Amino acid sequence: MKKTSALLLIALSLLLAASVVGAQTIELTYWTHTDDNRTVIENRYIEEFQAMYPNVTIKRVVNEASKMGDLMLTAFSANNAPDIFNLPIEQEYGYMMHHRVAPVNYKAIGYKDAQDLASQYMPGTFDTVTMDGQIYGLPLELTNWSIYINKNIFRDAGLDPETDYPKTWEEMIEVADKLTLRNGEIITRRGFDFRYPYYLVAMLPMVEQLGGQLLSEDGKTAIVNDEAWIQVFEWFRTWGPHGRNLGSPTYTAARKIFNMDNNDIAMCLTGFYQQGRIRVDNPEFYDSGEWMVVPFPVFENAVNDVGCSYYGHFMMVNAQASAEKQEWAWKFIAYMLDHGWEYLETVNIIQPRQDLLDDPRYMELPYMNVFMDDMARSHMVFLHENGFQFERFIKEAIESVMLSNMPSDEALDILRERIQEVLDDSY
Amino acid sequence: MHRKRGFSMEKKKARWGWVFVTPSLILFAAFSFYPIINAFYESFFNRNLLSLRPPRFVGWDNYIYLFGSKDFWLSVQNTLIFTLGTFLPLLVFSLVLAVFIMSIKRFRRFFQMAFYSPAVLSSVVAALIWLLIFDPRGLANQGLNALMGTAGVNYNWLSTTGMLRLSTIVVYFWKYIGYFTVIFVSGIGSIPDTLREAALIDGANRWTLFWYVTLPLLKPTTMLVSIMAMIQCLKTFSTQYMFTNAGAPTRPINVITLNIYNTAIKDYRIGRATAMSILLFIVMFAFTWLQLKVSRTEEVSHM
Numbered sequence: 001m002k003k004t005s006a007l008l009l010i011a012l013s014l015l016l017a018a019s020v021v022g023a024q025t026i027e028l029t030y031w032t033h034t035d036d037n038r039t040v041i042e043n044r045y046i047e048e049f050q051a052m053y054p055n056v057t058i059k060r061v062v063n064e065a066s067k068m069g070d071l072m073l074t075a076f077s078a079n080n081a082p083d084i085f086n087l088p089i090e091q092e093y094g095y096m097m098h099h100r101v102a103p104v105n106y107k108a109i110g111y112k113d114a115q116d117l118a119s120q121y122m123p124g125t126f127d128t129v130t131m132d133g134q135i136y137g138l139p140l141e142l143t144n145w146s147i148y149i150n151k152n153i154f155r156d157a158g159l160d161p162e163t164d165y166p167k168t169w170e171e172m173i174e175v176a177d178k179l180t181l182r183n184g185e186i187i188t189r190r191g192f193d194f195r196y197p198y199y200l201v202a203m204l205p206m207v208e209q210l211g212g213q214l215l216s217e218d219g220k221t222a223i224v225n226d227e228a229w230i231q232v233f234e235w236f237r238t239w240g241p242h243g244r245n246l247g248s249p250t251y252t253a254a255r256k257i258f259n260m261d262n263n264d265i266a267m268c269l270t271g272f273y274q275q276g277r278i279r280v281d282n283p284e285f286y287d288s289g290e291w292m293v294v295p296f297p298v299f300e301n302a303v304n305d306v307g308c309s310y311y312g313h314f315m316m317v318n319a320q321a322s323a324e325k326q327e328w329a330w331k332f333i334a335y336m337l338d339h340g341w342e343y344l345e346t347v348n349i350i351q352p353r354q355d356l357l358d359d360p361r362y363m364e365l366p367y368m369n370v371f372m373d374d375m376a377r378s379h380m381v382f383l384h385e386n387g388f389q390f391e392r393f394i395k396e397a398i399e400s401v402m403l404s405n406m407p408s409d410e411a412l413d414i415l416r417e418r419i420q421e422v423l424d425d426s427y
Numbered sequence: 428m429h430r431k432r433g434f435s436m437e438k439k440k441a442r443w444g445w446v447f448v449t450p451s452l453i454l455f456a457a458f459s460f461y462p463i464i465n466a467f468y469e470s471f472f473n474r475n476l477l478s479l480r481p482p483r484f485v486g487w488d489n490y491i492y493l494f495g496s497k498d499f500w501l502s503v504q505n506t507l508i509f510t511l512g513t514f515l516p517l518l519v520f521s522l523v524l525a526v527f528i529m530s531i532k533r534f535r536r537f538f539q540m541a542f543y544s545p546a547v548l549s550s551v552v553a554a555l556i557w558l559l560i561f562d563p564r565g566l567a568n569q570g571l572n573a574l575m576g577t578a579g580v581n582y583n584w585l586s587t588t589g590m591l592r593l594s595t596i597v598v599y600f601w602k603y604i605g606y607f608t609v610i611f612v613s614g615i616g617s618i619p620d621t622l623r624e625a626a627l628i629d630g631a632n633r634w635t636l637f638w639y640v641t642l643p644l645l646k647p648t649t650m651l652v653s654i655m656a657m658i659q660c661l662k663t664f665s666t667q668y669m670f671t672n673a674g675a676p677t678r679p680i681n682v683i684t685l686n687i688y689n690t691a692i693k694d695y696r697i698g699r700a701t702a703m704s705i706l707l708f709i710v711m712f713a714f715t716w717l718q719l720k721v722s723r724t725e726e727v728s729h730m
Contacts, residue, residue, distance in 0.1 A: 066672070070692055077476045077697075094695075098477045184579010186563045196674055241586050249674030250585040251563065389694045399676035403586040406678075418498075422694075 026056045026328050029082040031072065033065035037276050037347045045336045056328055069388065076100055076318075083321045083329050086140050086313045089128050090200055090391070093383045096129060096136045101316040103134035108327045109334035122352035128380055129314050137314025138333055141349035143271040144310035144375045145195065145202060146367075147297070148258060151290045153179060153189070153266040165267075165294045166192075169206065169235055172297050176246045179266040185245060192267035193247035193254040194239070199394040200382045201309045202269060206232045209302040214382055214390065214419070222419035226412060231299070233401045233408035240402035249399065261285040269296075269308070272371050276348035293367035296374050307378035312352075386422050393418045463708065470702035476695040489702035499703065501678070502686040505592075509682055510660040512596045517656045521604055522649070525611030526637065539612065542605035550602065550665030557598045557666075558673050561585050585670060588679040595680055598666045603659060607652045614648030615641060654718050661711050664688065683707050 032042075039062060046058045061082065063071055069091045075081040076095070086092075095101050104117065111117040114135050118126050121139070129137040147165070154161035157179045166172040176191025195202045204214060212228025215221065223229060239246050247254075254268035259281040268274075279286040296308040315333045317326050337343075340351045341359070356362060363369060384390065397415040400406040470489055474482035493499045528538050545553060560566045561584035572580055584594045618641060626640045642649075664684040671677045671685070681689075683703060691700035 073476060073692055073695070094477055098475070099479060100477060182579070184577075185581035186568060186579050188564065241581065241583055245581075248563075248586060251674070386694075392689065392693050396677050400678050403583075403676040404588045404678060 024055050026325060028056065028058045028084060028325060028329055028332065030058055030060045030084040030332075031068070031075075031082040032060065032062055032086050033068050034062045035273075035347060037280060038343070038349070041339070041342055041346055042336060045339065049332055049335050053328075053331075056332070058332060079320060081318045081320070083318050083325055084315060084333060085318070086315050088381075089137075089312045089314055090381050090383055090387045092137065092314055092316060093128065093387060094385055095316065096131055097385045100319055101136050102319040102321070102326050103136055104138065105327050105330040108330045120354055122354060122357060124380075125312075125352045128312070128383055129316075137316045138330075138337055139351055140313040140315050140337065141273070141343075142310055142312045142352045142375075143273065143349065144371060144378055145269045145271050145296065145308040146370050146374050147192070147294045148255075148268050148270055148274060149292050149294060150258065150261060150266050151292060152261070153263060156263075157266075161292060166297050167295075168300045169297050170300050173235075173238060173244060173246065176267070177244055180246055182245070185241075187245065187247070187251065189263055190247050190251065190254065190265050192269075193251060193265065194236075194249075195255070195269045196249040196253070197391070197395045199398065200387060200391045201311055203232065203394065203398065204382055205296070205306045205309050205378065206235070206299070208306045209299050209304050211303040215384070215423070219384075220423060222423060223412065223416040226409075229412050229415075230408045233398065233411060236398050236402045237405075237408065242402070242405045248403065250403075259285065261290070272350060272365075272368070273348040275366060276346065293370045295370060296378075305377050307374040307376075309378055309381040310375055311381040313349075389422060390419055466701040466704050469698055470705050472698045474697045476691060476697045478695075482698065485698070489699045490706070492699065493702055493706065498681075499686065502681050502683045505680060506661060506663075506682040506684075508592060509595060509599075509663060509680070510657065512592065513599045513660045513663075514653070514656050516596075516600055517603060517607055517660075518649070518653055520600075521607035521652065522611050522645075524604065524608040525615055526641070528608070528612055529615045539605075539609060542608050544605065545602045546606040548602065551669060553598055553602045554666045554669035557594070557601075558585075558669065561594055585673070585675040588676075591670070591675055591679050595663075595666050595670065599660070599663060603656070607656060610652055610655075611645070611648060614645050614651075618644045650718055650721075654715055657714050657718070658711055661707065661714070 032038075039060075042060060046060060050056060050058060068087055072081065072085060072087060072091075072095075081100075087095075092101075104114075106113055106117055109117075111120075114126075114130070114133060117135060122142075125139055125142070126135045126137075129135055149161050149165055151161040154164065159175065159178060164175065166175045172192060179189070179191030180187060181189035207213070207225075207228050210225070210228035210231055212223075212225035212232075214223070216224055237243050240248050254265045255270040255274060257265050258268040258270070258274070259278045261282055275286070278291065285291065298305055315337065317329045317333070319326075321329065337351060340353050340356045343349050343351060344356065344362075344365070350356070363372070382390075393415055397411045400411045400414075401408050469482075471484060471486060472482035473485045473488070524542060528535055528542075531538070548556075563581050563583075567584050568580070568582055571582055572578060582590055584590050622640055622644070623636060626636050631640070662684055663682055667680045667682055667685045668688065670680060677685075684707070687700045687703045687707070690696050690703065
């Protein structure tokens with residue numbers, strides 16, 4: 001009897017101890033996209049944070065950027081999502097609209113309220129992640145795209161990169177044609193290629209330059225200004241294999257091969273962060289100065305001078321995590337993002353923090369003036385609860401025209417019908 | 428007394444039979460039967476995959492929508508084109524290759540292995556390999572240019588409608604031809620040699636032997652291969668998914684399974700996606716039933 005009671009007591013004590021220990025240990029999972037430069041510094045931040053707070057462990061998981069959207073959706077729909085994640089805002093917007101993410105815990109990260117937090121950042125930073133007066137994400141980066149140029153290839157084609165770079169989309173076709181090398185019909189060196197399939201970021205501004213829009217002002221009607229859309233569709237047809245054969249979505253993404261300086265791509269559309277990747281992938285090319293950045297082109301008959309849309313990656317916290325986990329998650333996010341200058345120098349991503357933007361070193365960074373000027377003439381990427389879906393429809397429309405040689409008006413009618421159906425569907 | 432003992436022996440055997448079969452029945456019920464029932468139930472609701480709101484019952488609305496949807500009928504058309512374009516060559520050529528393998532005396536195992544090896548690759552890996560081959564600078568263009576005596580012609584394997592559809596058929600054909608060849612090889616191997624010898628003694632040549640002896644006796648195997656090939660083709664997904672992710676246009680190869688994926692994962696419409704899955708299941712079930720019915724009307728015996 002005494003033995004049994006003693007054993008029972010020991011078992012109970014162990015159980016109690018385990019539950020106490022379990023309650024004190026917080027394990028956070030953090031999903032993000034691949035970026036070798038960012039992985040190095042964030043792994044260090046994790047070590048430092050865990051050293052400061054031994055009761056917290058953080059597991060960082062990386063996935064291909066193109067797969068993150070699907071993976072996150074699957075995880076959330078199975079109620080098995082990570083505690084912390086980041087996605088481009090056009091994908092994150094739906095999560096906020098459906099209350100799947102938690103508002104920022106201002107006090108946990110040292111702010112009084114939403115206004116206090118917003119005052120530390122560039123005006124308008126939190127517009128897209130604010131709902132009912134609450135902020136739902138902290139910006140990891142705000143990015144826009146401009147045109148990177150390989151000067152050597154320009155000279156090889158008899159062009160002066162400083163003056164002959166394309167300022168209009170019409171010039172882009174002509175310049176790219178001069179830069180393109182082919183073996184018969186097969187392109188061996190592209191002059192430029194588009195940033196497929198990010199059509200909301202890079203293609204929709206082309207339509208807006210011509211006075212077109214994806215939705216009417218009241219958001220109830222799909223496609224505004226057919227002529228603008230058809231002109232852009234025709235531009236893509238001219239670009240593709242049924243036109244001047246200058247590029248196609250089926251070739252390797254331009255930004256992935258630009259850094260190698262292998263004489264296979266002269267220009268690509270990408271962000272400030274590309275410089276960090278050039279520096280790591282090909283230090284010789286980076287140091288040579290044989291690359292430069294020029295503004296996003298505009299159509300000759302443009303009615304609006306619109307640059308490539310900018311988008312943000314916001315760090316968000318899963319609303320289904322416990323209150324305690326949420327608090328620690330925000331603390332950890334704030335700790336990471338407090339290293340704004342290191343993110344800028346090492347990863348070449350810009351947090352729109354006022355202290356960073358006011359730093360005199362900021363504008364001295366290579367071609368920062370080009371990116372900032374482009375950003376000043378652009379706007380945040382189109383956001384809608386079904387934005388992801390609309391982008392897929394636009395992708396199919398462009399591909400139909402460019403690759404399947406569908407008439408532009410037919411492709412536009414199909415696009416309009418599909419988007420309108422989503423707008424009309426209430427559920 | 429003997430009858431009683433015999434009966435209890437049967438009962439014992441039956442009990443043990445249930446013991447061995449029950450685990451797989453439970454697994455089948457949990458991972459196959461339950462998801463089908465659940466999908467059927469979901470198809471009567473309107474649910475956003477991301478939303479925490481409870482799903483809204485809509486009855487047959489999802490099915491009515493699909494039957495009136497151009498997008499859905501386009502994916503049905505694409506699936507039929509792919510299935511007919513793949514299934515028939517698979518059936519015919521796997522039989523031809525099996526006859527070839529059985530007709531040779533040396534290197535039989537080597538050929539079986541060579542033809543079967545693509546089948547062990549995952550569909551994703553197979554698609555990735557062929558994406559490199561179909562790249563404008565890849566082997567497909569180089570090979571076809573060499574064959575046709577042309578230089579620098581881009582056959583747009585991943586761009587134009589016709590070539591893109593052909594590319595997906597080629598990938599599937601390459602991956603599964605060996606698999607069905609091996610099934611036919613075992614089918615041919617099961618035909619008694621005595622029948623062949625008797626036919627040869629009676630004056631049959633190789634063609635007559637194949638057409639009037641081997642082929643009729645292969646009916647059960649042919650039925651098995653045709654059912655399996657048809658089902659495989661109807662549920663094709665990875666190739667089309669990988670190709671469209673790599674920049675190929677979606678419209679020409681938007682088969683039903685890809686439409687289901689996009690509807691669920693990209694559009695968040697899980698109810699509509701499950702309705703499509705149920706329709707696909709019904710079609711596959713119908714084809715299988717039809718083929719089994721046809722095969723039963725002409726049963727084959729080696730006696």
